[in-house]
Amino acid sequence: MEILIAIAIGTLTACGLYLMLRARTFPVILGLSLLSYAVNLFIFISGRIKLNAPPIIGEGSQYTDPLPQALVLTAIVISFGMTAVLVIMALGAYLTAGHDRVDTDADPEDQA
Amino acid sequence: MNLTIELLISALLIIGGSFGLIGSFGLLKLREPMQRLHAPTKATTVGVGASLIAAALTLLWQTGAASWQGVMVAVFLFLTAPLSGLMLAKAHRHLSRPDLPPTGTKAPWAGETPPKP
């Protein structure tokens, strides 16, 4: 199982990074989403894996580490907020600039 | 008694699993997009439904505590599946523009593209 999860984390990271390296805002946003999936899984496994052991006291005899789960929850919420912000900013950039390239001019005032 | 329940649950599970698989198989097999829309209803209704009943019975049988949340799962699936179906059908129609029978009333079909002003 661990190998599978590691591969999943690696793939999500790689895909996310590749998309983040694209030149348009939308792929960058998608890339960040994939990357945040990867990191959420990564934080999650930092407490290691226990199957069928949810950290609900009294539901079983052993529990997975609840702390990383709490951290992932925070991370999910924050990355949700951040994604939303990036989306609206990408939208604003597109609407005002007329294109959705992420690259800006080196020194706009030099050209002027 | 135990065997009966076990048999019943097993049957439900097998029926549920089969219909779930048939649904996805139909999705693959059927040729026309509109036909494929019919397939997943099986997984939605009998597939998940049977599994849910099986789950409820199993838990009732094995832990002694009834779990009725499954009913709510089914309620939501039944409530929402027609909506997905409708919207997907609309999307299909919008993109492929098949010839439709007349409405039989004075009004057109609601999803038809309104004339440009």
Add this chain to the structure above:
Amino acid sequence: MLTYALTFAIACFALALILNLIRLATAPTMPDRILTVDTMVINVIALIVLYGVQTHSTVVFDAALLLAMTGFISTIAFCKFLLRGGIIE
């Protein structure tokens, strides 16, 4: 027997997911793909429920409930996108 039936059911839905994947790869149109993902959601709901049976735990049922309640929204939103461009008008 129950174990075998359960395994069978789980295998069916897992297989269904694989079929979905094939469909997804070969789907000719966008609505087809959306439909496939919609079906995937249902299959995953079934798998989650069956996993709960397998582990004698209802803890995961909430996940199934939420998926059932919210999964279709993405389908509708995608369709509405294809139909109207805007999903909220």
Add this chain to the structure above:
Amino acid sequence: MSQLLILPVILPAILAGAIILIARNTLNAQRAISILGTIALLALAITLIQAPTQSYFLGNWPAPFGIALVLDRLSALMLLLTATLALIVLIHTIRTGWDTKGRHFHALYLFQLMGLNGAFLTGDAFNLFVFFEVLLIASYGLMVHGGGEARIRAGVQYVAFNLLGSTLFLFALATIYSTTGTLNMADLAQKLPQIPANDTALIRVAAVLLMLVFAVKAALVPLQFWLPGTYANAPGPIAALFAVMTKVGAYALIRFGTLVFPTDLPATNTLLASLLYPAALATIAVGALGTFGTRSLPRQIAFAAIGSMGTLLLAVSAFTPQATAAALYYTLHSTLATAALFLIADLTRCRRDGMTAALYMAAAIAMAGMPPLSGFVGKLLILDALRGDAIAWAAILIASLLTMIGLARTGSDLFWKSPSTEAPAESKTAILLCLAALATLTIAAGPITSWLTLTAEALHAPTAYIAANHLGGTK
């Protein structure tokens, strides 16, 4: 345990919440709340800077299980710096009407202060991440305040790059938790030395990743790319406020570099210092060349800010009490100097009279490290602390020259070449306050540096910091 410790965090949050709830459509009320809140924060900071090192156990849970705030000299200093700068910038914003150019300025501003204060106070590594995010997202909002193509597009880059940084932060924290089982910084400081010598690779990875996160915030080369576009395109007062944002990175580098990963820690040893040193040199170079080679004033200031971060971090990289003290002095100086320059740049958009020129001159002098202002003192302190390091000296001095020439050229083009335009007199109060603060730094350099020396010594021997973690949280 004093409840005062939590106030720098929750006071702005409550005020911002109140603004959203009841005052979101009345500008004057927003301004009043904002100003009063910032003054209160300043008063709080002044109170706290006199307090001994102490912890605050949130939820009354003992460390390291709950989250602890730790107030020490360094965090108090950063609180004071933030509050001072915040008040100055806020005055400028209100007097220039920047806050009317978009919605929710004041709520975002207060949340920004909350995030900064939270980051400076926390004694928990993951909580630091949370407050980094608070301060970042508020800064995103302030950065695009008022809108406009260039600003929003620069904002996209700013956000995207920092999201990469935040993701890296999480990777690092997860690695730390996974290897050590704890997140409390003082707890880490106690546990890391016990790691077996033959099993340090993972914690080293975590240390490097974590420091890279802070390097992003501190705009350390080659992670500085986000800064020029952001600072140059942000609204003037916001760029001025952002002067403290890079310092958050510097703060975290200093905090972790002295508390958690000190140079005598067997696991990491001088790893971080040896990585920081060349990066700081490169940062100085990039900053100086940018200041020298750029013509638009805001961009130039942005590069000067990068250069000053390089100088600061060069001092940090020595990881000696003397160098740390110098770095802290330089932190105060470069924050205020950068802010002053940005405020002046904001003023020069419509006004280039003699008075503005004089203010510019003063701020540029400070920024370039020329006497008599604090930049010179800071530079001397760092040079003195880095004695014997010819490369460091050459880098700092040449950078100082390039910065001076660059700023002089821009200034002479701006105030001498182009005629002064007549525009309604805008308030210079904030700028004067900022320069007054710089002058105070200079005149009172003696007492300030001796205070900072004690601070640096406490940082390099953090027994009080660690001890404060064991004093409460009885639940």
Add this chain to the structure above:
Amino acid sequence: MSRLFPHPMLSATLFLAWLLLAGSTAINSLLMAALLATLIPLATQAYWPSRPKIRHPLRLISYIALVLYDVIIANIQVARIILFMPADQIKSAWITVPVDLPCPEAIALLAGTITLTPGTLTAEFSADNKALLIHALHAPDPDATRAEIKSRYESRLQRIFR
């Protein structure tokens, strides 16, 4: 009473749903169910402005039972089509079903019923809500399908809703 319970059926549904979710009929659960069954419809009544008149709630229940039965039967039929009928023999058809139901809720219920029973699917409404467009997976005789829908479902719904 109608001001306190703008949608009595909804309140009943919510009451029941809460008990199902909570999985308990203890006094606390009943109280909470009653509370929510009162408060939620009140809080959301703006989002449900119309108030469908249901004449016979019991008939509604029997209607639901009928549909569930039909779902199972139809599933088997459609499964046979999917599994065993060659693709070129499947005769799909678009069918227009004129409807005459008093309220949107009833129309939606009919449309949902049609979709849930495998083999047919509501694909569209006429703009005036007087006709449904139905897609049948395999309908060699569209008129029969139309007639069955009208007689089996629509007429029942006409009797339930006013």
Add this chain to the structure above:
Amino acid sequence: MSLALIAALPFLGALTPALTQRFGRSIATLTVALFTAAALALILNHLPAIIVGDTVTTQINWLPALGLNANFRLDGLALLFALLILGIGLLIQAYACFYLDKTEPYARFLTYLMLFQGAMLGIVLSDNILLLLVFWELTSLSSFLLIGFWSHLPQARQGARMALATTGAGGLAMIAGLMILGHIVGSYDLSTILTQKTAIQTSPLYLPALILILLGAFTKSAQFPFHFWLPHAMAAPTPVSAYLHSATMVKAGLFLLARLWPVLSGTPEWFWIVTSAGLITMAFAAKVALFKDDLKAILAYSTVSHLGLITFLLGLGTKAAATAAIFHILCHATFKAALFMLAGIVDHATHTRDIRALGGLRRAMPITFGLATIATLSMAGIPPLNGFLSKEMMLEEAAHTAPWVIPVLATLAALLSVAYSLRFLTYTFLGPIPAYSHSPHDPTPGLWLPPAILAALVVAIGAAPMPLAGWLVDAATSATTGEPIHAHIALWHGLETPALWMSLAAIGGALVTLGLYPALRRVWDATPKPQAKVIFDASLTALTHTAHTFTAKLHNGSLSRAFAAAVLTILTLGLYAYQSAESLPGSRALAAIAATPAVGFALMITAALAATALHRKRLLALLLVGIVGLILSASFAYLSAPDLALTQITVEVVTVALMLLALNFLPKITPHETPRLRKLRDASLAIGTGIATAALAYALMMREAIFPPISAFHLAQSLPGAGGHNAVNTIIVDFRGYDTYGEIIVLGIAALLIFALTESLLGTKWATRPDQSAGDAGDPHPIMLQTATRLILPMAMLVGCYLFLRGHNQPGGGFVAGLVFAIGFVLQYIASGQDWAAARRRIPYHAMIGAGVLVASFTGVGSFLAGRPFLTSNYTHIHLPPLQDFELATAALFDLGVFLCVLGAVMLALDALARLAKPQTAKDAC
């Protein structure tokens, strides 16, 4: 204290013009003059003590940690310079009052002048080399302002920048040099340093320190090859040239050489570097001066030459030479300041400074002519003027110095000096009168009195050197050398002094040279000369260009490259950190791979890869990313993390809605535009990092934590301490509720940001209109959707309440509940439209966020009442018959804050985005 006050007086004076300018120039000038005079008086007050060899000092601790102290000292050397600075300063103030045009910003000029005066005075009074550096740099800055005073002239701006760059660079070198000196000695106090000759000269750091200090001194004093800035500084108003560039600032370098003479001089290094620089400068600049036609240029090069002379003398390292140097500093200040002022007068009267266009002014301007004659002849070293005396002393020293080239060069320089001086005088005042645009005449006394005073000094010192200047030279030289010196200055030393013959040779040679001038001039004009300005400009331009290109290339605005650099750095350093240490192999037993999860993960990986490969089709990519999210949610459910599953599911829905809302506007296709090589680079970086991350994840999963994780406490205390069965939830709302507090604020801010940005977008004209042609189907609000969502909203709220209430003990909680509520409302938006849904909103979304923050905050603050820290939770079990007992926890109240904030934030953001989709409608305030 008094020395500090003296040093402060000019700075205080600098503040006055802004206040006094309204009363007119005279008052303004008088006011600043008062400050200068006061400083002068206070200096003179110490005169008796200084003359007998005492040193007056003042100590103020400024920055003891560094050793930068406001220590001042007044000794003979400082006295000499202070008198020059303040005395000539007074004359300059008077002169400037009449010189500057009425339209000029005179107050600003006076301010700059006083700033400079203060800085200069500070240098000479400093008893701490760091303090000296402060003032040193201040002179660079204030001279920058003064040179650039006529800022409308390009040459003024350029001259100012050139001076600043050159002296600034030297100043920075000097910082290094002086700090090294301080490090050698262990103190930055001059009083200490001056006693440490042996320590300094035996230190291995002596040579670097010497070179760096000399760089500072030579740039300031315009020594070859740093001389080029001085002639360009002549773009300054003449009073500035007279003050800074003849009498004072350029002598700061000499002052420094003299100041440090006791500890730096006497070594071969010192001798060779300083004398050669001085000698070359002296001869070279004199030669250039001979061929200049601009009055001020001649004077400028002459100044350079004389500075060289003094430098040369200081380099010799003997006491006699030092005496000569000191004396010449005094003499040069008198005649050169006068000459500059006179050149200014000529300029004023004739509107030209080109000596080829001048001539015959002796009749029109007799006073000027008389004064100029005295000063020029002194410059030429003609007896009996003071310039002669000091030049004789120089030649005498040169004559006794080997090798022979030194006396020869010195004589040659003297020759050239005589030649250019005579040329200066004759071309301007003698010969025929050219056609002036208006008739020139002598100026008002205000302009000629200051140079007259100086000329009087020139004559007087020449006539009676010992009574007038002997005491001052003695005091200054004693202070310079550190030993009591009694100079003997006289006109006549007898026939056997070589200097006499060298002087005569120089005068004779000069006459010959002037006779041959036309021929020499042709040769000169025909000789290609490296133009220092051209070289300086070219190198500065090249440097600027390089810096600009470098910066523009480096910061080319490419986010992808910034990402690539960051990722590469992270990857490289991460690998390095790992490689450079040991690690034990992991030993944990791994979980078995079941078939179904394997299918799930395979699906997730495939979907991620497909989304990457097909990312150009944006809608499809979004759908595929949605699959990843779906499987991830299921994985969390499978991996014993039900709370995560719930959260992921609900967040996913809202995220997709958000992305689709945005994609409505954005292009639906990403164009092909990246070159293959770039893709290869990106792919390698991505894959490399992916592999590293996977390896790290695997390594972590393979091993237990080195120390017992703190979460054991959370599990143990969840029920007894925090009153909840769900340990994840108790961590979120209690153990680490503070994290959650920050997290909801992040969400709230996100919503505010989205709202604010939307508002600003609604107010602007867009470059792009959304492309609506793709979706032109009718029926925006299908009736079935509308009807069904009326039922789904209450059901969703019910489920939300359910998840909220049980969250403490089972999966759920305020966050998920808020999202479920939000999803119910979002459905209303989707089904019935923004107008319809927004019109039915009872509570503004803003208010929900605000209320959420406040509820959470005040729940936390509530524990203050019990004297507990923020967010200390409390719970109790209530027994209310006939009810079963139930739990009331403050954590639930906190969770309510979370709930409100989440609901408000999601709705505010979506509502804002939805409003963006129809910008034609009026803004509805929330």
